Amino acid sequence: MTTHYRPTAQYTSATAPGALPLLGHAPAFVRRPFDFVAGLAAHGDLVKVRLGPLDAYVVCHPDLVRRLLTEDRTYDKGGIIIDKVREAFGNGLATCPAADHRRQRRMLQPAFHRDRLPGYAAMMAEEIAGTTARWRDGDVIDVPAAMYRLTTAVTARCLFAAHERAGSLPVHECMNVVTRGVARRMMMPLPGADRIPTPGNRRFQRAQRGLKEITRRLIADYRAAGTDHQDLLSTLLSTRDEHGRGLSDGEIHDQVVTFLLAGMETTAATLSWTWTLLAANPAARDRLNAELDTVLDGRPARHEDLPALPLTSRIISETLRLYPPAWILSRTVAADTELGGHPLPAGTTVLYSPYLLHRRADLFPCPDRFDPDRWLTTARPAPGTYTPFGLGARRCIGDTFGTTEAALALATIAGRWTVTPTPRQPVRPQRSSSMSPRSFQATLTRRVR
Known part of the structure; x- marks a missing residue:
């Protein structure tokens, strides 16, 4: 892929209009967060915004x-x-600060060593095949909900393989409530608002x-049990x-919840968007079907199939470009510094958005x-793009884990089913901490190869 921007030594800064x-x-930011954030690049490379009492800077230039x-x-x-x-x-x-990150990363790296991936992929493939085996020709499904159930089963299996009913644990309901609660807190950063005993806050705390x-x-x-599963x-x-x-039990809890968030929410969002994109681009869908028919011939996808499914991989990459699950993130300045020639004192909040880039x-x-x-080209995008x-x-330590899960699910489902969305209006992202689509339905049609 060719990158057309030219790095420059001169960066512009501005304050966003309309405060x-x-x-x-x-x-x-609350009413139209995606349009608001994406539009900031037109004002400068480093754009100051004010969210209630908080001043923050949004970084818009890849350098x-x-x-x-x-x-x-x-x-x-x-x-x-x-x-x-x-x-x-x-x-x-x-989410941990730099002071904790190096230790955590070193301790968790063995869990994501490339030698472990085939074992995880085998669990993924089994859960994907088992979950979709219950589908029937002509079924109408709520796509985001179905993808969430699928990724819940996969993630729970890879996390808790020894638990006989890992996929039935109520993590789906708890994670759904917590994720939506985080989104509300992100967009309305009013001090103390999350401690008011509203029904939403109580649901959040119960979850x-x-x-x-x-x-x-x-x-x-x-x-x-003392057994390595x-x-x-x-x-x-x-x-x-x-x-x-x-790791202490508290530290293990935090890592488990982090993996649940990454494995369930983000992968479900990516797969949900993929079905809308393929339905709107039948030529790409036909090419995908041809690739899957050649390699899989109707059977579920396995880890060893992935090198022979390059278009499947590119579709996942393109979906992540258009709808990156972690669409906006923040950093805090640890010591007085400058960015693009603009001084940033310690404590300044800095935002960046993959969606904007x-x-x-x-x-x-x-x-x-x-x-x-x-x-298709072998050139990688320039860092920061x-x-x-x-x-x-x-x-992300689990980037290959996540893309493997998404590719196996896409290949297995698209190899057997045509997923035809039936929205009354275009599917829009919901205001969430991850870029998930709003609920929409689709009809399942069994493919005839």
């Missing part, structure tokens, strides 16, 4: 995003987005307690740092067009 008294840009993500001691995990996620999901690998209870029981069961929880229990210390026409020609073939999994030392 209201007291509220700043918060109303625009500056690269600096933001690779200088992780200067730009630490924190700020309006990460702080809210950390409150909900704990101090796991995705948090439910997740803690699920993980507490599972950790206790695994510790009592070749799953993620077994690895978390057995890993040790350079001093021989393991991926929709820039100077980085991705015809950025709103679904074009899997833009990934394509960031669905982050960059640098804090790049």
Whole structure:
């Protein structure tokens, strides 16, 4: 893929127009968050916004995003987005500050070593085949809900393989409530608002307690059994740092919840968007069908099939470009610094948006067009331009795990079914901490090869 922007030594800074008294840009961010954020690039490379009482800077240029993500001691995990996620999901690998990250990363790396992936992929393939085996020709499904059920089963199996009914654990309901609650807290960052005893806040707190209870029981069961089940929880229990210390039960809980969020919410969102994109682009769907018929001939996809499914992989990459699940993230400035020639004092909140970057026409020609073939060339995008999994030392540890899960699900389902969305209006993203589509239905038609 060719990148058309030219790095420059001169970066522009500006303040976003349209701020209201007291509220700043918060109303625009709440009402139309994606359009608001994507439009900021037109004002400068570093754009100041005001969200209620909070001033923040949105980084719009890929060079500056690269600096933001690779200088992780200067730009630490924190700020309006990460702080809210950390409150909900704990101090796991995705949310912990730099002071904790190196130890956590080293301890968790064995769980995601490439030698472990075939074993996880076998569990994924079995759950995907089993879940979709219950579908019938002509069924009408709620696509995001169905993909969420699918990724819940897959993620729970890879995390808790020893649990006989891992897929039936109530993590789906708890994670759904917590994720929606995080989104509300992100978009309305008013101090103390999350402690008001509203029905929504009470549901949020019950769901948090439910997740803690699920993980507490599972950790206790695994510790009592003392068996390596070749799953993620077994690895978390057995890993040790350079001093021989393991993770506490609280630390394991935070990592489990982090993996649940990444494996369930983000992969379900990616798959849901994929069906809308393929339905709107029948030529790409026909080419995908031809690839799957040649390689799979109607059977479920396996890990060893993936190298022979390049179009399947490109479709996942293009879906992640158009609809990156982690669409906006934040950092906090740890010490006085400058970015693009603009001074940033310690404590400043800095935001960046993969959605904004991926929709820039100077980085991705015809950025709103679904074009899997833009990934045909061997050249990689310049650092800071394509960031669905982050960059640098804090790049998502489970990126290959997630893309493998998505590719296996897409190949198995599309090889057997045509998923035809039947929305009354175009599918829109919902205002959430991940870029998930709003609920829409689709008809399943069994494919005849």
